[in-house]
Structures are given as C-alpha cells and as structure tokens.
Amino acid sequence: MQRNRPHDKRVLVIGLGRFGSSLALELVAHGWEVLGVDSNARLVQAYAESLTHTVIADSTDDEALRQLGAQEFSRAVVAIGTHLEESILTTSLLVDMGVPDIWAKAISRRHGRILQQIGAHHVVLPEHDMGERVAHLVSGRMLDYVEIEQNFALGKTRAPREIIGRKLGETRIRSQHGITVVCIKRHGEQFTYATAETVPQKGDIVIVAGKTDDVEKFAELS
Incomplete structure (x- = not known):
C-alpha cells in the first residue's frame, strides 16, 4: 500500500475503547477501510465483524506494528487514553515509522x-x-456550539427579533454584534447559505460565526 495517495481511504485505529471504537465504526460507515488494533482480545473480538480488519497486538512493540504494516498507512489514530505510557510510546513509534498523518487522543x-x-x-x-x-450550551441559549479555534466559534441559535423581517444586509449585524450569519434554516427545510438579501422569519434557525463572546451574546438576544 502506497502512502499519500489522494484517494487512500485506509486508516489504522489503535485502541478500541469507547472513543476508538466509535470513531472506527463511523469511519467504516463512511466507506473507509479500518484496521482496528487492541491488546484486549475481548474488544478485538467484539468489533471483528464490524470493522474491516481487527488484530490483537501490543502497539508499544515496534516489531508488532511493523508486522501489521503500520508504516504503510497514510493515516493513523492513537485512541489509547487511560494508559499514558502506551499512548506516548505508540505515537512515538508511528512518528519514527514516518506515518504522515497521526491523530492522538489525550x-x-x-x-x-x-x-x-x-x-x-x-x-x-x-x-x-x-x-x-x-x-456553553447549558449556560446560554445556543442550540449548538463548536469552537473552531481559541476564541472563535460557530453558534446555532434562533433568529432574534431584531433581524426578523429585515434583509441581513440592512441590519448592520456585523458592526453592531461582531458576528456573521453564515446559514439559515426554515421549519421543515434544510440549511441554506445566508446572503445580504436573506430575510429571516420568526422561528428560523441561524448559524453565526465570530469571537466566542460575541456569539454567546448574540444567542442571548433570541
């Protein structure tokens, strides 16, 4: 298997606990080939029929990883969380093998x-x-919240009264609240991109982007 192929949809997942197994199953559901590895035979057996391949192996053993072909994967996930030494050593071995895209749980x-x-x-x-x-969800009125990076977030909330019935381009929402309305959703419809001509209606759901504090303050208006 050659690495760095643009359409390579194979991934190595090491650690089949709650996080690793959920991630592996989701990848399989999206058409990825997953090699799941764990030192726990019970876990490996539990996911043997759900994942593309499963193997019982000690991921802190360099030779064991090489026999699995770990060095040939373009993507690997180290989903070991509770055993720090195993997590660190496994990640280090994958780095030494030159795996180009390593995700690790901390x-x-x-x-x-x-x-x-x-x-x-x-x-x-x-x-x-x-x-x-x-x-953020418990303490505010947002319906959903995702922090993109430190101090910048996307928030899902109901359209506040002050923008209902007005074109977004006329609301001066960015200058007044420091946020941008990215998408909008009407009841029974799917999300669509918002433009300056978009007119929010009562009950609409909007997704806004901006500094975390500004997104939270805007959600409080709804």
Missing part, C-alpha cells in the same frame, strides 16, 4: 503537549472538548 492538556512534542500531527481531547461545548 486525556489532559499536559498529555496533549507531550504528544505534540513527540510528533503527533493532531491531538484531540474528547472529554475536555465535550465538557467545554456542553458548558
């Missing part, structure tokens, strides 16, 4: 920094990120 920011320092290309903190997202 259970803390400190763990994440170590993974980045040894060469992981992407670090995810699922528990922290989900907790942060839910906190």
Whole structure:
C-alpha cells in the first residue's frame, strides 16, 4: 500500500475503547477501510465483524506494528487514553515509522503537549472538548456550539427579533454584534447559505460565526 495517495481511504485505529471504537465504526460507515488494533482480545473480538480488519497486538512493540504494516498507512489514530505510557510510546513509534498523518487522543492538556512534542500531527481531547461545548450550551441559549479555534466559534441559535423581517444586509449585524450569519434554516427545510438579501422569519434557525463572546451574546438576544 502506497502512502499519500489522494484517494487512500485506509486508516489504522489503535485502541478500541469507547472513543476508538466509535470513531472506527463511523469511519467504516463512511466507506473507509479500518484496521482496528487492541491488546484486549475481548474488544478485538467484539468489533471483528464490524470493522474491516481487527488484530490483537501490543502497539508499544515496534516489531508488532511493523508486522501489521503500520508504516504503510497514510493515516493513523492513537485512541489509547487511560494508559499514558502506551499512548506516548505508540505515537512515538508511528512518528519514527514516518506515518504522515497521526491523530492522538489525550486525556489532559499536559498529555496533549507531550504528544505534540513527540510528533503527533493532531491531538484531540474528547472529554475536555465535550465538557467545554456542553458548558456553553447549558449556560446560554445556543442550540449548538463548536469552537473552531481559541476564541472563535460557530453558534446555532434562533433568529432574534431584531433581524426578523429585515434583509441581513440592512441590519448592520456585523458592526453592531461582531458576528456573521453564515446559514439559515426554515421549519421543515434544510440549511441554506445566508446572503445580504436573506430575510429571516420568526422561528428560523441561524448559524453565526465570530469571537466566542460575541456569539454567546448574540444567542442571548433570541
């Protein structure tokens, strides 16, 4: 298998716990070929029929990874979370093998920094990120919230009264609130891109983009 092929849809997922298995199953559902690896025979057996391939192996063993062909994958996910030493060593071995796109799960920011320092290309903190997202939803009036990067977010909320019945281009919403309406959705319809000519109606759902504080303040208007 050659790496860096534009249509290569094979991925190595190491660690089949809750995070790794959910990710692997979602990838398979989207047409990816997934090799799932775990040292726990029970987990490997549980997903043997759902994933493309599953293997019982110690991912901290360089020779075991090479026998699996880990060095031939263009993408790999290290979904080991609770065992920091195994997570770090596995990631390090994949880096040494030259895998070009490595995603690694971290259970803390400190763990994440170590993974980045040894060469992981992407670090995810699922528990922290989900907790942060839910906190924004619980404490405000947003229907959904995604932080794109530090201090910039997308928020899903109901169109506030002050923009209902008016063309977005006439509301001066960006200068007054510091946000941009990206998409809009009417009841029973799908989301469509918003333009300066778009006229929000009562009950419409909008997706807005801007600084996190501005997005939260705008959602409070609804």
